[in-house]
Amino acid sequence: MxxxxxxxxxxxxxxxxxxxxxxxxxxxxxxxxxxxxxxxxxxxxxxxxxxxxxxxxxxxxxxxxxxxxxxxxxxxxxxxxxxxxxxxxxxxxxxxxxxxxxxxxxxxxAPAVAHDLPDWLWDCFLEDLGEAGPDAAQALRDRAPVFLRVNPRRGDQAAAIASLAADGVEAVAHRDVADALQVVSGGRAVARSRAYADGLVELQDAASQAAMLRLPLRDGQRVLDFCAGGGGKALALAARARIEVAAHDANPTRMHDIPARAERAGVRIDVIERVGERKADLVLVDAPCSGSGTWRRDPDGKWRLDPAGLAALVALQAEILDHAAVSVAADGILAYATCSVLRAENDAQAETFLRRNPGWRLADRAQWLPGPNGDGFFLVRFERTPT
Incomplete structure (x- = not known):
């Protein structure tokens, strides 16, 4: 052609x-x-x-x-x-x-047209993100960089960079996130590379990696990834410590690839369709969301989302959070994450959870906005209020 x-x-x-x-x-x-x-x-x-x-x-x-x-x-x-x-x-x-x-x-x-957002979402970006709103919207207009997570169970950054280079993939260490690489060229060859086949690297955005590094882990913990999807975050956590990791998702078919990915990475992840009575020391809720921090990867999202759809997502997130909280051990941690930049799904969701559940307190909060170093991502960590 x-x-x-x-x-x-x-x-x-x-x-x-x-x-x-x-x-x-x-x-x-x-x-x-x-x-x-x-x-x-x-x-x-x-x-x-x-x-x-x-x-x-x-x-x-x-x-x-x-x-x-x-x-x-x-x-x-x-x-x-x-x-x-x-x-x-x-x-x-x-x-x-x-x-x-x-x-x-x-x-x-008009500004909303120039920044490629529906009018109502342009208003949300300005209200929710303030001066950072236009830059976040601008970042979503361009292709996303390709980031990889180096699996410490299989090697280090230097080994990963060398292995990828042998297969025509040029990558460099991320300036802010440990074990993260940014692909400079040859991104389409990553899935065919030896480093990927051997579990040395996984495709994962740098902001998502940074969020998982922010969660405290210690050997012996039981971790439950409550909305596991394909298991990327469960894999990232399992690689960091000798912990027991379980993956659950309301749609079990989304977890189909987790066993093979875990084997390739040299870790164990138990895929469970039902959450039992056993409590976890850390429950991660990577909730279904608008994906507004990742719209440069999935631009359909910003054109299909409407206020009613956003309201439905917020209601679903609240339901999932309350359900997941039941699975947290007495001295455990509940983490809530989205790949959204919208306040309704992030800070407002955390605030309403605390109002509904007075036995919890906010222990940590972090937000990453889309840009050259990663996608948009949001993370809060809840701990039980000391009695």
Whole structure:
């Protein structure tokens, strides 16, 4: 495929997204209908689609229309590429620009448009994050860096960097997070690398790693990851100390890969479908959330979330927190985490939990906002009030 043909393909995928189709489903539909496309073509189209979908509003403004074509015209302009060089109408290229499309819009974009957020979410970012709101929104407009966690059970950072380099992956130590690496180049080869196959590294965002390092652990503890999902955080905790780790999720199918991942990492994680009566010294609730701190990885989220959906998430988080608290030992810790930047899911959720449960106190709080060093993440630690 030519570069122009890749743009044309991205336009079709984006039009399907605008009609309501999830971006991954739209890409899969194109891929199945385009057997002629090679791996580089598929990667290029995917990049165009995700870049355009992250910048849906600002690119549409710069391109003159909220259509797949308008988004790609505007995105190319934002990337410093003259659209008319690709919109030639020849050899599967998009049609030539019309008179309207040849010129930038006369009016500047409104702040919510320029920062690529729905209006109501732009207001939330300003209210919840203050002066940091615009920078957080801006970070979500670009691709996320790739971060890895070095597994100390298998080796150290130097060994991981060397092993990855042998497989064409260039990585450097994270400046702030112990055992974290940032991939500089070759990110698509990580999953095929020896370091990954041997359990020396795992894909995990740096902010998530930093949050897990903030939780106090000691040998002999029993830890329960209450909303384990794929088990990334359970793996990070299990690698730090000789602890007993159990993983639970309301949807057990999400935990399907945990046993294989644990074996690869050299740790043990017990996958449990029901939480029994035995108490844990640390219960981690990585709650279902809006994912607003990770929208550069999953841009569908910011276009699909609405106030009613956010309210439903907040209610679910509160229910899960109260349920999980029952599983904490008398002198244990309850940790609550989200990958959201919204106050309703974070500080406000912690405050209402304490009001509902007077036997607890806030022992620690940390928040990371999306940027070059990691995604958005939030963590609080509750301990029982001394009697």
């Amino acid at each position: 030519t570069p122009a043909a890749r743009v044309a393909a991205a336009i079709g995928v984006l039009d399907n997204c605008l009609s309501g189709m999830p971006v991954e489903k739209a890409l899969l539909r194109w891929s199945r209908a385009s057997r002629f496309a090679g791996s580089k073509d598929r990667a290029a189209v995917r990049d165009h689609v995700f870049d355009g979908w992250r910048r849906r509003r600002s690119a549409a403004h710069a391109g003159g229309a909220e259509t797949g074509r308008g988004i790609m015209i505007g995105l190319l302009r934002q990337q410093g590429v003259e659209p008319e060089t690709l919109f030639t109408g020849r050899d599967h290229a998009p049609a030539v620009l019309d008179a309207h499309e040849m010129h930038l819009p006369a009016e500047p974009a």
